[in-house]
Structures are given as structure tokens and as C-alpha cells.
Amino acid sequence: MEMSACHQEPPAAVSEALSLRLRTTIQGVVQGVGFRPFVYRLARELGLTGWVRNTGRGVTIEAEGAEERLREFQLRLEAERPPHAVFYAREAHYLEPIGYEEFRILPSDRPGAGENSAWVLPDIASCPLCLQEVFDPSNRRYLYPFTNCTHCGPRYTIIEALPYDRPNTSMKAFEMCPACRAEYEDPADRRFHAQPNACPVCGPHAALWDGRGELLAERSQAVEAAAAALREGRIVAVKGLGGFHLMVRADAAEAVERLRRRKRREAKPFALMFPTLESVRRVCFLDEVEAQSLTSPAAPIVLLRKLEEPDAALAPAESVAPGNRFLGVMLPYTPLHHILLRRFGAPVVATSGNLSDEPICIDEREALERLGGVADLFLVHNRPIVRHADDSIVRVIHGRETVLRRARGFAPMPILVPGETPPLLAVGAHVKNSVAVARGNQVFLSQHIGDLETAAARRVMRVVSEDLQKLLDVQPQLVACDAHPDYGSTIYAGELGLPLFTVQHHVAHMLACMAENQLRPPCAGVVWDGSGMGSDGTIWGGEFLLLTEKAVYRAGHFRMFPLPGVQRAFRDPRRSALGVLYELYGEEAFALGEVGFLSKLSPNELQIVRQLLRSGRNVARTSSVGRLFDAAAALLGVADKNQFEGQAAVALEMLFDPGEEQDDYPFKLLDGPARRISMLSRPDPDLCIKEEASIPGFVVDWGPCVKGMLYDMRRLLGAWRISAKFHNTLVQVILAAARRLGQNRVILSGGCFQNHYLIKSAVTKLQAEGFRPFWHQRVPPNDGGIPLGQAAWLSIGPVS
Numbered sequence: 001m002e003m004s005a006c007h008q009e010p011p012a013a014v015s016e017a018l019s020l021r022l023r024t025t026i027q028g029v030v031q032g033v034g035f036r037p038f039v040y041r042l043a044r045e046l047g048l049t050g051w052v053r054n055t056g057r058g059v060t061i062e063a064e065g066a067e068e069r070l071r072e073f074q075l076r077l078e079a080e081r082p083p084h085a086v087f088y089a090r091e092a093h094y095l096e097p098i099g100y101e102e103f104r105i106l107p108s109d110r111p112g113a114g115e116n117s118a119w120v121l122p123d124i125a126s127c128p129l130c131l132q133e134v135f136d137p138s139n140r141r142y143l144y145p146f147t148n149c150t151h152c153g154p155r156y157t158i159i160e161a162l163p164y165d166r167p168n169t170s171m172k173a174f175e176m177c178p179a180c181r182a183e184y185e186d187p188a189d190r191r192f193h194a195q196p197n198a199c200p201v202c203g204p205h206a207a208l209w210d211g212r213g214e215l216l217a218e219r220s221q222a223v224e225a226a227a228a229a230l231r232e233g234r235i236v237a238v239k240g241l242g243g244f245h246l247m248v249r250a251d252a253a254e255a256v257e258r259l260r261r262r263k264r265r266e267a268k269p270f271a272l273m274f275p276t277l278e279s280v281r282r283v284c285f286l287d288e289v290e291a292q293s294l295t296s297p298a299a300p301i302v303l304l305r306k307l308e309e310p311d312a313a314l315a316p317a318e319s320v321a322p323g324n325r326f327l328g329v330m331l332p333y334t335p336l337h338h339i340l341l342r343r344f345g346a347p348v349v350a351t352s353g354n355l356s357d358e359p360i361c362i363d364e365r366e367a368l369e370r371l372g373g374v375a376d377l378f379l380v381h382n383r384p385i386v387r388h389a390d391d392s393i394v395r396v397i398h399g400r401e402t403v404l405r406r407a408r409g410f411a412p413m414p415i416l417v418p419g420e421t422p423p424l425l426a427v428g429a430h431v432k433n434s435v436a437v438a439r440g441n442q443v444f445l446s447q448h449i450g451d452l453e454t455a456a457a458r459r460v461m462r463v464v465s466e467d468l469q470k471l472l473d474v475q476p477q478l479v480a481c482d483a484h485p486d487y488g489s490t491i492y493a494g495e496l497g498l499p500l501f502t503v504q505h506h507v508a509h510m511l512a513c514m515a516e517n518q519l520r521p522p523c524a525g526v527v528w529d530g531s532g533m534g535s536d537g538t539i540w541g542g543e544f545l546l547l548t549e550k551a552v553y554r555a556g557h558f559r560m561f562p563l564p565g566v567q568r569a570f571r572d573p574r575r576s577a578l579g580v581l582y583e584l585y586g587e588e589a590f591a592l593g594e595v596g597f598l599s600k601l602s603p604n605e606l607q608i609v610r611q612l613l614r615s616g617r618n619v620a621r622t623s624s625v626g627r628l629f630d631a632a633a634a635l636l637g638v639a640d641k642n643q644f645e646g647q648a649a650v651a652l653e654m655l656f657d658p659g660e661e662q663d664d665y666p667f668k669l670l671d672g673p674a675r676r677i678s679m680l681s682r683p684d685p686d687l688c689i690k691e692e693a694s695i696p697g698f699v700v701d702w703g704p705c706v707k708g709m710l711y712d713m714r715r716l717l718g719a720w721r722i723s724a725k726f727h728n729t730l731v732q733v734i735l736a737a738a739r740r741l742g743q744n745r746v747i748l749s750g751g752c753f754q755n756h757y758l759i760k761s762a763v764t765k766l767q768a769e770g771f772r773p774f775w776h777q778r779v780p781p782n783d784g785g786i787p788l789g790q791a792a793w794l795s796i797g798p799v800s
Helices: 035-045 067-079 128-134 178-185 219-231 253-263 277-281 288-294 335-344 364-371 455-472 488-494 505-516 567-571 573-591 596-600 603-615 625-635 647-653 703-714 719-741 756-768 783-796
Strands: 020-029 049-055 058-065 086-095 103-105 206-210 215-218 236-239 244-249 271-273 301-305 326-330 348-352 377-381 393-397 400-405 414-426 436-445 478-481 500-502 523-533 539-547 552-558 561-564 619-622 668-671 698-701 745-749 772-774
Touching: 020 067, 035 049, 035 058, 035 067, 035 103, 058 067, 067 086, 128 335, 206 219, 215 219, 219 236, 219 244, 219 335, 219 377, 236 335, 236 364, 244 253, 244 364, 253 348, 277 288, 288 301, 288 393, 288 400, 335 377, 364 377, 393 756, 414 505, 414 783, 436 455, 436 783, 455 488, 478 488, 478 783, 488 500, 505 523, 505 539, 505 745, 505 783, 523 625, 523 719, 539 619, 539 625, 539 698, 539 719, 552 719, 561 567, 561 573, 561 603, 567 573, 567 625, 573 596, 573 603, 573 625, 573 703, 603 619, 625 647, 625 703, 625 719, 647 719, 647 756, 668 719, 698 719, 703 719, 719 745, 719 756, 745 756, 756 772
Parallel strands: 049 103, 236 377, 271 326, 301 393, 414 478, 478 500, 523 745, 552 698, 745 772
Antiparallel strands: 020 058, 020 086, 049 058, 206 215, 206 377, 236 244, 244 348, 271 348, 301 326, 393 400, 414 436, 523 539, 539 552, 561 619, 668 698
């Protein structure tokens, strides 16, 4: 078969002097990380001939030479690989030599040539060498916002197809100038085969627009003018790596409030971008792990505790994170951000470029239309963004990173799970949605998509789903979804025409944590969150699960209580509190003098809630610990509404400092039935009739805890102490449940385990009693991790 010159096979034999030919195929993160230039240099150093090329499966190498040199080559491939390269699988076998004359980098296989099993690398923050050039007045890339090399720069947000080569990226429109081409072709240069390589002569450039899209400035003058606008308190929409930020100076309360009004974001904390690590230290506590996270190639937002006396010159306005002792902090991660922040010289709010509940903007014309009523100016550039990627969010818990939002810097790197799955698509949950595709023992999680409340968000979910399948060349044979029939993701799954299976929401949480920790059954699980449909049709959220090789059981749960108005109760913590009090006291709940929030409700609203609770109409029963947090926050008067998910729980956690209060409240562990969890496509209450007598089931009665809180409120104990005692009680519940479940390995998952104090205290006390707790690290404990658990069901779930 005749092939084009661009895709010729290696040259025919010219010599038989070489002793052996070694063919090596490597799968993993080996494209876009400078791996082929590394192989080229190593082979030349060892006197080997042959070739290396990108393929849809990763990288293939053929090397000829003496056997001892080939053995050294194999060892050094692993030991000296580039810092961002990761090997997942490597196959090597010896063949007869065919007499290569030199070592070459061959053109990559065309897209679609064979199965794609290469890993797509996330975008990588600017490396020190590139930044040194950017701020060197004598360098040709001085103040160039799109400087990059094989060690840094855009990857996932510019790639259109594998293999990762310039013609398959959004950089294909920018023809390299002779100087950039020389770097690209020089094996000794760190830009050797750097696909986004560019400079001011041939690459993308920045521009500043007004709100009508009229050009105000270009290139370096555009960035200077944007910095000047920030100093004036104006809101600037900045096109970055995976979408737009809305930026405003962080120390100007009026400017921050103006951004809140325009963005329709009343209370949720804003993220901050600081110029340097040193400037962060002047505002926040920063330990070694947190500093490492901030400066890592992923460069996520890291939640940091504010100093009690921060540097007044850098301290943000209180309205950046109202009532919160923590700030979401990141460092600049592109040259554009570095130049802008250095010119401005202080922290800026850097929040996603969208209105609340909408997807992030990635195109400048779209941004003009959607953000025209928010931003005063637009700092844009002409490098297309292929797919959106929000900033990732990380919190260091018990000395380890825990990803709370997985996006830029992490997606779409796979999670390797124990066991194998057929090719499948997992569509996740309704809130904090992400999707995943799986093949073999690899589950590729998409970037964060968001809540599926709007038609626009649901469209983005479909686009991301289709894009991930195409990019990774996965053709799903199955689709996995949540059991809730009204989730936007579940509706989408049903429209695909593929065989479908459901994974109960809390089981998926547990499986996600097991999968990323490489665990197989049996395990015990403590899964606490705001809500998820149970297999009996009620709202679960305070679950104690037992997963064995044969089945998954709801071994225990929190005592159920009514949620009047259901969806309204999710947004109004006072309704959760009234449901809790009604469960305990009935009608007397409406006459409790110590419950201060009752006086804040209008007589009409109180009457509506009372009628709902009496009649049971539009009332759901729940075991949710998330709603119990809401109830506690409302009782203490720190939260009347949830303007964003978890707001009341955060307010409760912010009341006290860890270690200030060691006491707790009583609770009861009552005997109750354990029941096997159904994985049918619809909840089936009949399945809850059969009890599992061999499992020691139980119900956690929170009644004594709530009564203790009310007693402390009557005696005017400080709210911070009551909050601390409430948290300590939940930790004691985890310990008691672990003892009852009888498994050494205890999984902690669900949105409630984003609470720093709760998970750190639980882990410490479980370890002290000889248990082995496992919690999330690379995958969010919230619903962002759900698709991993759905995908893992076939590989680590029960066999029957």
C-alpha cells in the first residue's frame, strides 16, 4: 500500500551492523510535555538510531543499537522522563535490526489512525524560565502574554484532536516565524516541538475593547490600559486560558459590591488572584502544602485562612468573602495574568466570566453579548479557546490536597480504578455536574460544568459529553446516571438510546472515593450531603453504607424529619429547622421562645409552613445531614437563607476555631433494619420491606443533640460553643457508626466532608481507634465526583 511522504514508514534496511531493534509503545501523559524531544536527545546521547512519533495510543519508539545501550535507554526513559510525563502502560519487544542511519522525530499519525488511548494533558501554569524571558527587557518575548514552552502553557483548552500536534490545535492559524521555527526544530531548545510556540511577531496578541467591542488599545498597551482601569475601580473581563475572568480591584468595597450587583451574586465568596506568593503570605496563613499547591503546575484556587492582622496595603474588602475566615486564593498562571498583576501590583477579584448559574464565556464576541452589562472593558486575545475550563479549587485537609472543583490543571486526566469497565459514559448529577468516559481501568473526568438549572448549562453538558468522547475516541456501549428521574443529566442519559443503568446517589459518592483510593469491597461508608434520591423514594443524605462483594446495604441512617416545601427548604434553612422541631415537638415547635428566627417569619409564612407540616402535602422526609446543618445554623440565627449551596453550613463552621471547645451533645444509636439498595432505574419502596437480618442496622437519633442545643441557647451559651459542640457530636456519631459497621476501612464522602473541621477531626479520631479512614484527594467529595462513582460501579461494585 502506497502512503504519502508525510506518513511513510521508517526507511528500509541499509545496514546489518547494529545488533538489535527495540520497539517501545508508551501510553499515558506523553504528548505535549516535551517527551519526544527528550527521547530524541537521550537516543542521540547513547548513539542509538531509529525514530519516535506521536500516535493515537501515545508514543511509539523504535531504537537500534547494542543490547546494553538499549537496556540503558529503557531504564533512563523511566528515570529521567520530563517532569509532567506519566507512564500508564509500556510495551517493549526486540526485533531484527533494519539499519536506521540516524535518530529522527517522525510526523505524527493522522487523527483517527487507530484507537486513541493517549492521555490529554491539562493546561500547565507558566514555568520559571518562560517568566524570566517575559520580564527580561533584552529578550524578544519581553512582555509577550502568550509565551510558553514544552514545560508549560495551554494543552486541553487548545487541542482539537489527537495526536497533540499544532495542526490539531487552535494554534494552527498562527504560522511560526523563522525564529520560532528554528526553536521548534532545534533538539537542544526547550521549545523543540512545543506546539503552541509563538512570539510577538507570529503569535496571538491581546487587545482592549470597550463595552461595544470598539478597539481601545493593542498588544502591550492593551494590558497596560487594563491595569490602569483596574486601578480606577473598573470591572475588566479578561480572556484567559479556559475562559473569561471578571476582574476588579479587591480592596475597593464599592467596586466589589458593584460587581456583585451586576453579576447577580449576592453572597458567595469571590476568588482572588495575588501577584506573588510573598504577597499571599502578607494576607493569609500559608503552610508548606498550601504553598506547594499554589505554585504547582495546576495552579488552582486554594482556600487559605486569613491572617488576623493582614497587610493593610494588600488586604481585600470584607465583601470579597462576607463572614468567612477563608479566602480563595490563586496565583497568575499565564504570562498575560503575570504581566497584568505585576502592572497592577495588588490582589484582584478574579471570578468566572458569567452571570450566576450560567456557563463561563470562552469567546470574545459571546462575552460582549453576555457580559456587556457586567464588565466596563474587555481584555481579549485572538487565540481561540476550544473548550472551557474553570479554575480548580483545592483545600488542604489533614496535610493533603482535596480537590473541591476539578477543572483547569486537572481535567481530563484519568483516574485509574481497580478492575475493568466496558466503554461507557457517566453523566453525573444535577448540581456541580461533570461527566466522565471510561475504558478499561481508566475513567476520564471532564472539567467542572456546573449546576444544570438552565437550558444553557444543559447544552454545555451535552457539548462536553460529546467532545470528551470524540477527543478520547471512546464509543460508549453503556450510559450510567443517577436514579433521580428529573435530573438534567438523567434526562440526557435517557435520550442517548444506549443501554442504561443507574447508580444510587450516595453509593456513587462512596464508589468515587473507593475508586480514587484504589479500594475494592468490603468497605464501610459514611456519606453525608444535602440531598439525593434514595431507593425508597425519600430524600437521603445522612447515610451509613456497607459495600460487600455481593451487595450494597443501607446499614444505617440519620433519623428522618420533614422538609416543608422541599425545594423552598433547600434555600431556606429556617424551614429545615422547623421540620426538625416539628419532628421533636409537634405543634409546640411553633411556640418555642428560645427559637429567635420564628419572630423573623411573617404570620402568613408561619401559617403556610404549619399547614404543610400538618397535612404532609409538599413535604418530603429526609435523613440529610446537610439539612441538619441548615437547621442548626437557623436555630443559632447565623443563616436565614442559602444564597449558594452550603452557605448556612459554612456560616456554622466559621463560628468557632478548632480546639476551642471539646464538649459534645448526646445522641442515640437505635436498632433499625439494614436494607439492600436497589440499582433499578426507578426507586422501589417495596425493596425496603425485606430486611437484612445479618447486617446490624441502626438509626442515629439526633433528638438529644437538638434538645441540648436548645438548652444551651436558653442558658445563653455562646453560639460559637454550641456550633463547636454540634460539630463534635457529628464526629462522635461517625466513631459510633464505624464501631457498629465492623469494617476497618471507612470511606468519608459527600458534600458535608468539604467541612475542614469535620473531616480532619473524624480522620484523627478514627485513626486513633485503629480504623483506616479514606477521603477524597483528586476528585471532589461533592457531586462533582459522582460520575467517577457511576463509572466505577461495573469495576468495583458488587458482582450480583
